Structure formats: structure tokens, C-alpha cells
Amino acid sequence: MTPSSPASFPAASRGLFISFEGIDGAGKSSHIQGLHDAFLAAGRQVVSTREPGGTPLAEKLRALFLQEPMDALTEALLVFAGRRDHLQQVIEPALARGDVVLCDRFTDATFAYQGAGRGFDLQVLSVLERMVQQRPELGEGALRQPDLTIWFDLPTEVAAERLAGARAPDRFESEPQQFFARVAAGYAERALAQPERFARIDSHRPKQAVWQAVRQAVAAQGWLPASKVEG
Numbered sequence: 001m002t003p004s005s006p007a008s009f010p011a012a013s014r015g016l017f018i019s020f021e022g023i024d025g026a027g028k029s030s031h032i033q034g035l036h037d038a039f040l041a042a043g044r045q046v047v048s049t050r051e052p053g054g055t056p057l058a059e060k061l062r063a064l065f066l067q068e069p070m071d072a073l074t075e076a077l078l079v080f081a082g083r084r085d086h087l088q089q090v091i092e093p094a095l096a097r098g099d100v101v102l103c104d105r106f107t108d109a110t111f112a113y114q115g116a117g118r119g120f121d122l123q124v125l126s127v128l129e130r131m132v133q134q135r136p137e138l139g140e141g142a143l144r145q146p147d148l149t150i151w152f153d154l155p156t157e158v159a160a161e162r163l164a165g166a167r168a169p170d171r172f173e174s175e176p177q178q179f180f181a182r183v184a185a186g187y188a189e190r191a192l193a194q195p196e197r198f199a200r201i202d203s204h205r206p207k208q209a210v211w212q213a214v215r216q217a218v219a220a221q222g223w224l225p226a227s228k229v230e231g
């Protein structure tokens, strides 16, 4: 059996938590399914989920969050309330089973959108992050964070072009490009602060090249075989 054969790749059975981030239209949704399939082919159980959302309660909050006008603190409280339920009901049980959790956005989005985008107090967001994600069983003061965050980075004008006409814009997608420039800067700041967790993907390339970079970022962690290019 060769080292790249899926059957020879039981890449440890500890749970893996991978989040996907980027401004709207960055192209992340296009690659989550590809990774889902690649992990299944490597013999892993996979849970693909999203934020805001991921549980019946959090999906109800998502609908309000995306459609109803509200201030930035209300946005932050709603999104962290949904996150708490999502962690308790879906993410932690999946990680405890040893599954791979692929999460379309997580807390970095709150720092980027509510923090950098809306200008909301980052310290308040850090307090909420600590309340919601604290996991004493991981160590004293430890927070649940993704093991890897795949950050799709591309110029705001390219993302806007990709979104134009693609779907009816929600409350965030209707924001002007300056908003997304701030959000992008917010992601860059988070990535700078926690470089070991972030894999930056240059997403201003054809889909296949982006996919190869995504696959490579995961393979570099030893979680998928390196050789094969799928997708």
C-alpha cells in the first residue's frame, strides 16, 4: 500500500475543527464540499456546518441576524448565542467522537464583521468569546478554537464582481466595498495575531488553483494525503 492511498491514511482519530473565512464572495463555499469528500475518502467521519447557524435554534437566529436591522452589540450577542448552542449541540459532540468538523465561518468572522467592519469594541467581543468558548477540559483558561482556519483572501472588488447578480444580497452583502475593506483588514489582523492557526489562500485565481491550495493547506497538517489532487 502506498503512503498516499486513502486506506493507509487513518490520520489519527482525534477530532479536527476546521473553519473557513473570508469576505462575502471570496469563494469559500465552493471548496467546503470538496474537503468534506476528501476527508470521507480518507476514512473520516465528517460534519459540515455553518455559522451563523448549525442547530435549529441557531438557524432561527441566523434568519434574524441576516435580515433584521439591529445595532452591532445586538449582532454580536445573537451570533454568540447561536455559537454557544452550536458548540454545545453539534461541534463539541462531533469532536468528542473524533469527527472532522468543517465550519463555514466561526468567531474570526465576528471579529472581522462586527469588530473591524462595524467598529464594535474588540474587548467586548473577546469577553464574549471567552464566555462562549471556554473549555476547562482543554486546560486552564483554554478556549475552543479551530485547529485550522482556511482564510480565503482576495481584493474586495473581485469579490464584489463575483457576487454581482449571483444571489439576492443579505444585510451584509449589501454593504459598500469600504465595509468589506475593513472586514478584510480585520481578518488580516486576526491572522497576524494567531499565525499558527491560519492558512491564507490567495483566492484571486481560478477555482482549481484555489482548490489545490486548500487541499495543500490541509495536507501540510498531515490530515490528508499530500499527493493526490482531487476536486
Ligand SMILES: Nc1ncnc2c1ncn2[C@@H]1O[C@H](COP(=O)(O)OP(=O)(O)O)[C@@H](O)[C@H]1O
Pocket (backbone or CB within 6 Å): 022, 023, 024, 025, 026, 027, 028, 029, 030, 031, 162, 163, 166, 203, 205, 206, 207, 208, 210
Ligand atoms: N476562483 C473563482 N473564480 C471565479 N469565480 C469564483 C471562484 N470561486 C468562486 N467563484 C464564484 O463566486 C461566487 C461566490 O462564491 P461562493 O463560494 O458562494 O463565495 P462565499 O461562500 O465565499 O461567499 C459564486 O458565484 C462562485 O461560483
Ligand SMILES: Cc1cn([C@H]2C[C@H](O)[C@@H](COP(=O)(O)OP(=O)(O)O)O2)c(=O)[nH]c1=O
Pocket (backbone or CB within 6 Å): 024, 029, 050, 051, 052, 079, 104, 105, 106, 107, 109, 110, 111, 113, 114, 170, 172, 173
Ligand atoms: C459568523 C458570522 C457571520 N457574519 C456575516 C458574514 C456573512 O455576510 C453573513 C453570512 O455568512 P455566510 O454564511 O458566508 O453567507 P452566505 O450563505 O450568503 O455565503 O454573516 C457576521 O457578520 N458575523 C459572524 O460572526
